[in-house]
Amino acid sequence: MNFVIQVAYFAAALLFILGLRQMSSPATARRGILWAGVGMLAAVLVTFFAPDVRGVGNYLLMFLGIGLGGGLAWWFGRRVAMTDMPQMIALYNGMGGGAAAAIAAVELVRGAPMSSATQVLAAVGALIGAVAFAGSLVAFAKLQRLLKSSLRFPRQRETNLAVLAFAALLGLLVAFTSGGHSGGMLFLFLAAAFVFGVLMALPIGGADMPVVISLFNALTGLAVGLEGFVLGNPAMMIAGIVVGAAGTLLTQLMAKAMNRPLGNVLFAQFGGDDATVAAEG
Amino acid sequence: MIEGFVALYIFMLAAIAGYEVISKVPVILHTPLMSGSNFVHGIVLVGAMVALGQAQTGLEQLVGFVGVVLAAGNVVGGFVVTERMLDMFKASGRGDRR
Numbered sequence: 001m002n003f004v005i006q007v008a009y010f011a012a013a014l015l016f017i018l019g020l021r022q023m024s025s026p027a028t029a030r031r032g033i034l035w036a037g038v039g040m041l042a043a044v045l046v047t048f049f050a051p052d053v054r055g056v057g058n059y060l061l062m063f064l065g066i067g068l069g070g071g072l073a074w075w076f077g078r079r080v081a082m083t084d085m086p087q088m089i090a091l092y093n094g095m096g097g098g099a100a101a102a103i104a105a106v107e108l109v110r111g112a113p114m115s116s117a118t119q120v121l122a123a124v125g126a127l128i129g130a131v132a133f134a135g136s137l138v139a140f141a142k143l144q145r146l147l148k149s150s151l152r153f154p155r156q157r158e159t160n161l162a163v164l165a166f167a168a169l170l171g172l173l174v175a176f177t178s179g180g181h182s183g184g185m186l187f188l189f190l191a192a193a194f195v196f197g198v199l200m201a202l203p204i205g206g207a208d209m210p211v212v213i214s215l216f217n218a219l220t221g222l223a224v225g226l227e228g229f230v231l232g233n234p235a236m237m238i239a240g241i242v243v244g245a246a247g248t249l250l251t252q253l254m255a256k257a258m259n260r261p262l263g264n265v266l267f268a269q270f271g272g273d274d275a276t277v278a279a280e281g
Numbered sequence: 282m283i284e285g286f287v288a289l290y291i292f293m294l295a296a297i298a299g300y301e302v303i304s305k306v307p308v309i310l311h312t313p314l315m316s317g318s319n320f321v322h323g324i325v326l327v328g329a330m331v332a333l334g335q336a337q338t339g340l341e342q343l344v345g346f347v348g349v350v351l352a353a354g355n356v357v358g359g360f361v362v363t364e365r366m367l368d369m370f371k372a373s374g375r376g377d378r379r
Contacts, residue, residue, distance in 0.1 A: 009327075016321045017298055023317040023367075024306035030367045033317055037360055040323065044356070047327045053334025061346045062333055066326075069353030077361030082369065088362050089316050092323075096355035099325045102348030106332040106341050183340060214315050221318065224325045225295070229288055231328050237288075238295045239324040245299030246318050250311065257308050 001049050008046040009235035015039030016239045020246060043235050069095070087143035090213045093220050094136025100129030100223035101190055107230055108174060109183055116176065118230055123175035125226030127167060127193045132219040134197025139213050142206055151202040157267065160199045167192035208265045211254045215266075218247025313366045320359030326352035 015035045022032030047053070048062075073092060080088050104126035108119070141147040153159075170189035177185070204212050225240025255262040306314055329352040333345030 012324065016324070017302055020299075020314075020318060020321060021302045023314050024303040024310060026307065026310060026370065029310060029313060029317075029370060033320065033360070033363045033367055036317065036321055040320070040356060040360070043324060043327050044330070047330045050331055050334065053331060055334070055336075058334050058336060058342065058345075061342060062330055062349055065329075065333070065346050065349030066353040069350035070357035073354040073356075073358030074361055077358045077365070080362075082365070085316070085362060085366060086312065088358065089312075089319050092355050092358035092362065093319045095351040095358070096319070096322050096325050099329045099348045099352035099355060102344050102351065103325070103328045103332045106336060106345045106348065109344065110335065110337070110341055112335075210312065210315075214311075217315055217319050217322075220325075221322045224322045224328070225292075227325070227328050229292075231331055233328055233331065234291070236324050236328050237291055239321050241292055241295035242299035242302070243318045243322040245296040246303045247299075247315070249300050249303060250306070250315055250318070253306065253308075254311050254315075257311065 002051060005046045005050060006234075008042040009233070012039035012043035012235045013238040015042075017242055020242065084144070086210055086213060087140045090136045090139040090143065090209075090216070093213065093217045094133045094140065097129040097132030097136060097216070097220040097223055100220065100227045101126045101133060101193075103227045104129065104230065105186060105190065108186055114230065119175040120172075121226050122230045123171040123189070125223045125230065126190060127171050128219050128226070129223035130190050130193035131197035131200065132216045132223060134194040135201040136213065136216045136220075138198055138201035139204075139209050139216065142201075143209055150205055156199075156203060160196065163192065163196045163199060167196050204265065208258075208260070211251060211258065211260070211262070211265050214247060214251040214254050215262075218244050218251055221245075221247050313363060313370065316359065316363040316366055320356065320363050323352065323356030323359050326356050328352075 016039050019032040019036030019039065022028035022035065053059075077088060104122045107114070107122055114122070138147065167189060170185065170192055174186050174189050201212060221240050221243030223240070225237055225244055228234070228236025228240050252262060255265055303314060326349070329345065329348035333342065333349050336342040336345040
């Protein structure tokens with residue numbers, strides 16, 4: 001069975017890359033998503049038989065979770081108006097980031113045996129995943145008009161950097177505490193990363209959102225790839241890193257298509273620059 | 282377990298592959314491709330399933346369960362949304378040819 005699982009993961013990684021390649025050309029785009037879908041189906045199906053997955057209760061939770069998350073996503077994805085697509089991408093992307101953070105949390109709380117380098121990777125992946133989760137939720141809320149104003153305050157860039165540094169410090173503490181965690185420090189770390197994600201996305205205006213969603217998409221990919229390294233799962237590693245790199249390039253291309261340098265989108269509206277703030281207001 | 286330099290090689294090659302594979306994408310496909318790559322990182326579901334499968338305490342099960350729910354949303358939602366977008370694409374393409 002182990003061999004079958006490895007073959008399925010290999011096929012999935014290959015199909016993802018070929019699928020993305022076809023998705024970048026109009027004539028073959030539809031075939032591309034189908035190929036990627038077949039790869040995904042194969043990878044998920046064999047994972048039910050993975051040797052390290054055990055426990056009847058866990059299997060029950062797994063089916064319940066997939067049914068719940070998948071069912072709701074399917075229902076909303078079918079119903080949503082075509083013009084509201086960008087925020088749906090943001091929402092689903094954020095869920096992926098949150099899942100990556102959750103994987104790291106389980107592995108670290110469980111005290112899974114891993115080298116300290118792997119523990120750092122797990123913490124970095126959790127940080128990036130939680131930031132992408134929070135940022136994507138803010139992007140979703142803004143495009144969905146649940147959140148109308150753009151929060152701006154003096155010294156915003158410095159404040160954000162301080163929050164990020166605090167989160168990174170907590171992450172290092174978590175990574176270098178060997179053995180299982182009670183959870184307290186870990187969840188404080190994830191909360192700090194979440195706050196940074198919110199702060200990062202809040203000041204960005206609606207028109208720039210697609211570029212930012214693409215950036216969070218790349219970040220989620222990177223987080224997934226890192227958690228793939230932690231779990232030793234090659235399909236996750238390759239798919240995650242490929243999306244991380246492709247998403248980064250796509251973010252640059254989108255910013256260029258809008259005639260806005262990426263730095264402008266992300267930082268132009270942070271504190272100090274009163275001219276921009278006045279012009280926006 | 283894949284460790285050390287092998288992991289680095291995989292990282293490097295996958296990053297180059299990702300960069301090259303979409304380097305010639307036309308502007309009109311930017312959003313669908315973003316959605317498609319969003320679906321591809323839904324592979325996180327596989328990891329979430331493994332993490333939940335190994336959970337022992339209630340806390341681990343709870344976090345693992347949340348992870349599986351979120352990841353399943355990423356996969357299914359990502360696929361449905363991309364499919365719908367590209368479907369529209371096909372329809373308009375056919376219209377042009379007529």
